[in-house]
Amino acid sequence: MAEKATIARPYAKAAFESARQHNAFERWSTVLATASSVVQDERVARLLSSPRVKPEQLTGL
Structure with missing residues (x-):
């Protein structure tokens, strides 16, 4: 599997x-910092890695 980077x-x-x-x-920096904080949340990480959640559902969030 390819490296995340x-x-x-x-x-x-x-x-x-x-x-x-x-x-x-500045705007992009703020958006990326917010996104980083969100994906570091344990609950969000579980949601993102759940096989029961479809990609379309994630994009809707």
Whole structure:
């Protein structure tokens, strides 16, 4: 299985490029910090790794 950093790299580059194009580094920084806090929550981690929860349900959250 691919390393998380390898999988995340193209998304990180795209986020950086979008922030650069829209001069929105501060906004992206805030959004990414919030997302980081959310996924570190034990309850969210269980939800994200649950085979009973479909990807479509997660995107709806």
